[in-house]
Amino acid sequence: MKAVFKRLMTMAGAAATFAGVSTAALAAESGIKEWQLGFQASVTDVMDDITWFNGFTLVIITVITLFVLALLIVCMTRFSAKKNPVPSRTSHNTMIEVVWTVAPILILVVIAIPSFRLLYKQLDIPEYEMTVKAIGYQWYWGYEYTDENMGELAFDSLMIGDPSDPAKDLAARQEVADARGVSLNEVPRLLSVDYDLVIPVDTTVRMQVTSEDVIHSFAMPSFGVKVDAIPGRLNETWFHAREEGVYYGQCSELCGKAHAFMPIAVRVVSKDQFQTWATAAQDDLDTANQQLLASIADTKKLAAAGKLEEISVAAK
Structure with a gap:
């Protein structure tokens, strides 16, 4: 008896699920919903690449933001007026100058390569039907x-x-x-x-x-x-x-x-x-x-x- 009841409940749940197919069709088919954050669901290879590239650049931006935040905190605590009553007279540091010139160039190259590949994929029309x-x-x-x-x-x-x-x-x-x-x-x-x-x-x-x-x-x-x-x-x-x-x-x-x-x-x-x-x-x-x-x-x-x-x- 318990097994029959379980089977009936399972079938009733399935029927209820499919009874709601039409009302949920918009979200299921188009990939959009109310108060949605982020992209619509992708249904092409190009949009797959756009979604990946968005996540890729977001990671890079997040890392840069956290790194700059860490530098600001270090500067505010380590080089405050209380800890350094006599200010430093250092005018420059060659290594720092090289690093903050080369690092952004490398970051831009890393972003540019997949960006150009994606742009080419969007603009180069393949054999169409x-x-x-x-x-x-x-x-x-x-x-x-x-x-x-x-x-x-x-x-x-x-x-x-x-x-x-x-x-x-x-x-x-x-x-x-x-x-x-x-x-x-x-x-x-x-x-x-x-x-x-x-x-x-x-x-x-x-x-x-x-x-x-x-x-x-x-x-x-x-x-x-x-x-x-x-x-x-x-x-x-x-x-x-x-x-x-x-x-x-x-x-x-x-x-x-x-x-x-x-x-x-x-x-x-x-x-x-x-x-x-x-x-x-x-x-x-x-x-x-x-x-x-x-x-x-x-x-x-x-x-x-x-x-x-x-x-x-x-x-x-």
Whole structure:
């Protein structure tokens, strides 16, 4: 009887866990959460290197700060006026001069080598499998899939909600959440958009970025991507997302009164899902998005059911 009770409790806990999948999906997929400190979760090799380099420089800065603090404390205690009523007349020390000239040079070299390697990795676009063009407008983004097999697929992506009115904003986001069959958490305030940029997983994507009016900046933290959108100029960058999910960014160049309401949402899906979506989107984008969301929901249910079955088997 005790074993049966234990098994039922285990299954109930698993069911409760998966019942909360939709409400926790934002944090699980995009790597962001409220009051977050630090970077968003990395899903590209470039962002992995950025995260490592940030930690690497932080260690160096911490060591330097503690060393300087120790020197200050030593100077304040050892060379105070009480202990040295007659001040020293030492004008210089050759060894100290050499050390504090050479040491900073060596530190800068140590920082520069991985920095240049990372910069080259960001700027050197590898052989890519597809191209997407992002166009900045005041104050939204437009996307064009420029590959021949994508036809003339293009759409604008506008923020959902009304930031000037909390009640209207909540109602608008709830309406979209209901239409998509997801929780309100999966339509985050100031970040969700009506049409996500859909990208296949494990695919090297070349991003071409430009603007139609003023300077904007296309920034996607989880991908390690940030590139200016400049009128009359076509800038390029790239990314290779290795995990499915929805990832959020924002325009990162002050571009006018609604700059804060110009989000970027990239939905990374399986290659099969993307191919189905791309084919359908060329005829009807809204229907294609509905079918894509339904496919993603079915995949999550199957994954949850499989996980629940594994837990049940383990409980036996």
